Structures are given as C-alpha cells and as structure tokens.
Amino acid sequence: MAKIIDGKLISKQIKDELKAEVAKLKEEGREICLAVIQVGNDPASSVYVGNKKKACEYIGIKSLAYELPEETTEKELLDIIDKLNNDNTVHGILVQLPVPEHINEEKIINAISPAKDVDGFHPASVGALSIGQKGFVSCTPAGVIQLLKRSDIDITGKDCVVIGRSNIVGKPMGMLLLRENGTVTICHSKTKNLKEICKRADILVAAIGKPKMIDAEYVKEGATVIDVGIHRMENGKLCGDVDFDSVEPVAGAITPVPGGVGPMTIAMLMNNCVEAGRNQN
Numbered sequence: 001m002a003k004i005i006d007g008k009l010i011s012k013q014i015k016d017e018l019k020a021e022v023a024k025l026k027e028e029g030r031e032i033c034l035a036v037i038q039v040g041n042d043p044a045s046s047v048y049v050g051n052k053k054k055a056c057e058y059i060g061i062k063s064l065a066y067e068l069p070e071e072t073t074e075k076e077l078l079d080i081i082d083k084l085n086n087d088n089t090v091h092g093i094l095v096q097l098p099v100p101e102h103i104n105e106e107k108i109i110n111a112i113s114p115a116k117d118v119d120g121f122h123p124a125s126v127g128a129l130s131i132g133q134k135g136f137v138s139c140t141p142a143g144v145i146q147l148l149k150r151s152d153i154d155i156t157g158k159d160c161v162v163i164g165r166s167n168i169v170g171k172p173m174g175m176l177l178l179r180e181n182g183t184v185t186i187c188h189s190k191t192k193n194l195k196e197i198c199k200r201a202d203i204l205v206a207a208i209g210k211p212k213m214i215d216a217e218y219v220k221e222g223a224t225v226i227d228v229g230i231h232r233m234e235n236g237k238l239c240g241d242v243d244f245d246s247v248e249p250v251a252g253a254i255t256p257v258p259g260g261v262g263p264m265t266i267a268m269l270m271n272n273c274v275e276a277g278r279n280q281n
C-alpha cells in the first residue's frame with residue numbers, strides 16, 4: 001500500500017504560512033498586489049481566474065481584475081501590461097492563457113517584467129532556472145517539488161523520470177529535479193522503450209495529458225509516483241495520467257487526482273506573489 005501524498009493538506013499549510021507572512025507585511029504598511037488579466041470569457045479560464053482571486057482573498061493579497069472583452073487588440077493588452085509593469089503598487093502580473101487567436105501569446109509573455117512574472121513563463125525566468133539564478137519558477141512543477149520535500153521524499157541521487165516536455169510542466173520539472181540533485185531523464189511522445197525507462201525511476205512524474213496511461217507495468221516497486229494530469233471522465237469524475245488503482249499497490253508513495261498536484265499550483269502562485277512583493281518592497 002502506497003503512502004498517499006495529500007496535496008490538499010500541503011497546499012493549505014503553504015497558504016497558511018503565506019497568510020501569516022502577508023499579515024506581518026501589512027502591519028508594516030506593505031500590501032502585496034496581483035493583477036490578473038483575462039481576455040474574453042472562456043468558461044475554463046473564468047474558473048481558474050475565480051480560484052486565483054479566492055486564494056488571494058484567503059491569503060490577504062490584493063487582486064486587481066482586468067476582465068477584457070474578446071475583441072481587445074494586442075496593442076491594448078500590451079499597453080495595460082506596460083502600465084502595470086511601471087506601477088510600483090502592483091507586484092505580480094498574470095495573463096490567463098490561452099489568449100484569443102488574434103493576440104500573439106509569446107509577445108504577451110515576453111512583455112511582462114521578469115520581476116513581476118509570477119507565472120514564471122518569461123524567457124528570463126526560464127533561463128534563470130536553467131543556470132541556477134534567482135527567478136520565478138512555473139507553479140505546477142514548483143508545487144511538485146514542495147509535495148516531495150514536505151513528504152520527506154529525498155531527491156538527491158534518485159533516478160527521476162519525467163514524462164512530458166512542455167514549457168510549463170515537463171521541462172521546468174526536469175530542471176527543478178536536477179537542481180535538487182536528482183539524476184533526471186525527460187521522456188516524450190517520441191521516446192523509445194518508455195516502459196523500461198519509467199520502470200527504473202525512483203521518482204516518476206507523469207505530465208502527459210493521456211488519461212490513466214501509466215499503469216503498474218511502468219512503475220518500480222516502492223517508487224514515488226507524481227500525477228500531474230487532470231482529465232474529466234464521462235462519469236463526471238476527475239482522473240490523472242496515472243491509473244491510480246493499478247499503480248497504488250506497487251508504488252511507495254503516490255499523489256491522487258483530485259487532491260494531489262492540482263491544489264499545489266495555486267499555492268505556488270501565491271508563494272510567487274509574496275516573493276515578488278518581498279523583492280520589490
């Protein structure tokens with residue numbers, strides 16, 4: 001029987017630690033502020049933005065909501081980002097992705113000041129991570145590291161296999177595990193012998209986007225299995241990239257879906273906002 005890594009509990013601990021720090025900063029007259037920009041009204045984006053606002057409220061971070069119409073031009077959005085970059089009462093800037101097709105996502109990411117890039121998507125943030133300099137780290141992989149550390153799972157010298165090489169999860173995940181002294185292999189859709197590679201892992205991270213793809217045949221006895229995937233099944237329930245029922249009896253520790261990696265993403269976003277506030281004040 002695997003130990004279940006409780007992301008709900010760990011994310012609550014992190015948010016409570018941040019809440020206490022934000023309260024202290026407020027006593028010193030310092031208020032942290034996050035600007036959240038949404039263009040259009042994609043329902044999934046609205047849910048994510050709503051959850052971010054709720055987390056800000058819980059922790060005591062001021063949130064500025066920019067709800068812009070679908071027809072907002074790229075220039076208008078860039079002008080708002082420029083204004084926020086130069087506003088020293090705003091510490092973090094987040095543009096909810098995806099943006100409508102007529103707006104170039106790359107240009108938007110690049111326009112956010114790296115000092116306020118709480119999503120950690122700016123090339124300067126990504127570059128800093130890869131050469132071990134200070135900078136914001138993408139929230140989901142940063143959350144995975146916290147799950148491991150706060151569950152006393154040592155990364156040093158461990159064989160770590162990440163499945164997925166996206167810019168927001170797989171690649172930064174690999175860099176972070178490397179920073180923690182893991183021996184890292186990154187697999188992707190063109191990887192040969194995926195099962196054999198995964199079966200060597202002490203720590204296996206699945207960020208594939210394929211429901212229940214990873215079953216017990218991919219997992220070494222006693223391995224830690226982190227499931228980043230989120231999918232809604234036909235019965236309305238959520239599942240991950242890992243077939244939990246098949247893997248749980250083999251693994252040493254495992255994250256459930258829901259209640260594993262999911263809640264950590266927002267907790268780490270809040271952590272980045274507090275860090276941005278600390279750095280800029």
Ligand code: NAD
Nearest residue numbers: 140164165166169188189207208209228229230261262265
């Ligand atoms: P993505 O589609 O950008 O990347 C998927 C990666 O998986 C690619 O690099 C691809 O090469 C690899 N892949 C696809 N099929 C494969 C196969 N058969 N074998 C090996 N590798 C394969 O997805 P993403 O944005 O990295 O997200 C991955 C999953 O994580 C999705 O289910 C997404 O919903 C979820 N996600 C969760 C959170 C969270 O907060 N928990 C955040 C971001 C993404």
